[in-house]
Amino acid sequence: MRDFLEQQWWLVVIVLGSLAPLAAQFVSRGFLPTLRTLDRRWIFLLMFWAVLVPIYFVGVTGRTFPEIPGALAKATFNEIEKLHAGDPVLIAFDYDPSSEGELSPMATAFVKQCAEKKLKMYFMALWPVGSQLADATIDDVLKSDFPNLVYGQDYVNLGYKSGNEGVIKVIVTNLRELYTTDSRGTPLQDIPMMHGIQNIQQMKLVIDISAGYPGIKEWVQYAVTPFPETIHLVGGSTGVQAPQLYPYVPRQLPGLLGAIKGAAEYEKLVIDKYGGPHPNPKYLDGLRRMGPQLVAHLLIIFLIVMANILYFADKRRESRS
Amino acid sequence: MKRETMIWAAIMLLGAGTLIWRAAFTTNGMGREYVRAVPVGNGQWNRYDPATYDDYIRSESANPNQREYLLSIPRTICLWIAAFFTIAIFSFLYRDNPIYKIVEAIYVGLSAGYWMVIAFWDVLIPNLLGKVWPTMIQKWAMPGLSGPDAKRDFWYLIPLVLGIMLLWRMAPRGDWIARWPLAFIIGTTAGLQLVAYLHGDFLEQIRSSILPLVVNNLGAFDFWASVENLIVVVGVLSCLTYFFFSFEHTGFVGKTANVGIWFLMITFGASFGYTVMGRIALLAIRIEFLLDDWLWLIDPLHRHTR
């Protein structure tokens, strides 16, 4: 840390310099009066530095915090781990760039584990941009690190279809009525790995990466619940949605990755098993982003504590007067 | 000139100067995208895959006349545009300004157009027009269409007609015509959700709440698992009691409802914690873009440094 501060002195100067006017206000006007009239832009600036400085620190030093995978991350990992080579899995990309920060690390790790297990991967999307994100993950993981995998034989991107839960309702019994081609327009009958696939009940596992509606909840309601014997689901979701999905665990949803923490825990499991001694940094995005999480969380706690100090001080002042 | 304007002008000048210095006068520079030309279609055209700065330098060192690894001018310019968009939106945090408004307007138009294009090529062409006029679509955009998928299916005239009726909503008169497809959408949604919510969120959740209050683990009484199950059951029942507004919340019902409120407060506190976590990750990826992709100040993926 000391070396970092010495080498990156310019960053220290910029951060402290930008906060100097705020410090001057605290000194000149007093602690509580400044807090009472604190311009919210100072809070924005504090949050900006709370995220930027750790990202820069992690980027320069390469150091990340240790992660101990929790029970849900292990359950998700094990659901995929118990599959066998050649088993078909459906991977649904139900998010867009607005949630990429939390969900892309999960998506990358899911595809990595499925590729290492030599599973047959069927990509699809319920969000319009999901298919494009699937293409990006395919480029980033499969084409880059698994060049022996062949499109159409080992993986296929079926693309996006509109209709939200209406799509799930159709594909659980008749996938080919809705999907006549893959995302590039190639007829399904020309894709070897689509031969014999009539619906998603033939998938050994459904993996959903979900940012909201439609997402894991709809997959549980329209796929898992009507067909509990044949459709098994694990998923990764954003922090906003994750607490609302806990009631489905474990009966309807055996594995759930919640927010970037879930992504980091799952990444740890995947790279420990498949990453080798020097894992590729692209599989460590979640672990890297835990640095700014820690500092920003401490900032939020600090702000809430300050706000409550102000509240109780004002309350005491009012009761005295 | 106002003091605030002077300070911002100074910051802008300093920032611009730093960017010019960093882009033009440092060893690695910043804000460039490199590509690798891959011949496609029997060499008729090239696909340009992303490449690293290191790939480019290695290639240039081996053969200065090589044309495989290139600096991509269009992608570099667009990268700077993307960085400008990011900073323009962040500028709203200081104050609403015309640059933010312009970028916001670009976003509104772009996202509406983007979703329309996706709906057209991914759904309307293969699933509607490809079913109603398969021969025309086969000749124009989907020559691979064959077999049962290339047969005309007259049932798809129904969604075609309903779709045209839906667009009638924009007409100055006769907008009642759009009620038919709207009614279809509403009815279908209601039908889908009624069973799904009843089965998945009502019956299954009640089933999941019926937990053993005495848990035996490998033949021995598991105290903590039993306590956890008891808390879940008490929690669900007390929260449901709170939601039951047909009875006055007094006496035993009132006390139970109060316990329910405590459970709900813990639930909301947990949701807040997770929401904070979610939001910060979104900010983190944008700052990573600025520091990594644009400014080349960090390089966790080893794309810019040699």
Next chain:
Amino acid sequence: MKRTIPLLITALGGFVLIASYFIPPAQSWGENVSIWFDILSSIAFVLGGANLLMSHLKSISDRKSGWGYSAVVLVSFLGTLFIGLGKIGVHPSPQFPNMAWTGYYREMGSGFWFIYQYGYTPLTATLFAMLAFYIASAAFRAFRAKNVEAALLLGTAFIVLLGRTFAGVALTSWIDPSKWSGFKYFTGLKIENLTVLIMSVFNTAGNRAIMIGIALGIVAASLKVLIGADRSYLGKD
């Protein structure tokens, strides 16, 4: 006619789907209705785009305040449509090199790909990234421990915020049975374990009750729509 037929369509569409759930031979009707629903959903995107076009054209023609921004919206909307629908920069499929329209509209390097990579992604992601700032500001302005319930909410939030990062692990790392065997009865008080307890027990209970309540509400609302008791979606005559 203007209201009766839509009500019948609503009821028919909904009850066919419900019937297909319970009567397996009717499953194909349910699939067909769902597919038509999916197609109409994509036509709704077209409707949304057309609505945007009309409202901003009106704003420009009426010279409303800020009409310049409406012009920017239209330029970006029509430009995206032109590039995307026209497959600008898209090469034909290698299997059909003589058919210009057979290429993949999102091919890397195409105009539409550029719009996604350098327009849609940074704009969408940054707009949502702003929420991090607003949540910090809201935390300072709104979260006051005014009563027991609010204190419970804040306390839980603190535990979860700490427990989901290394800060929580570090704070209670001293509760280590290897340092003192008595600690084995207190490992549940480690913040990361408390977080798991909160999420898997208390949060599950609360959200389960909310889920049950919402399910009943959705069922009631859906039934009202299907039997025609709720006609608000038809608008006024």
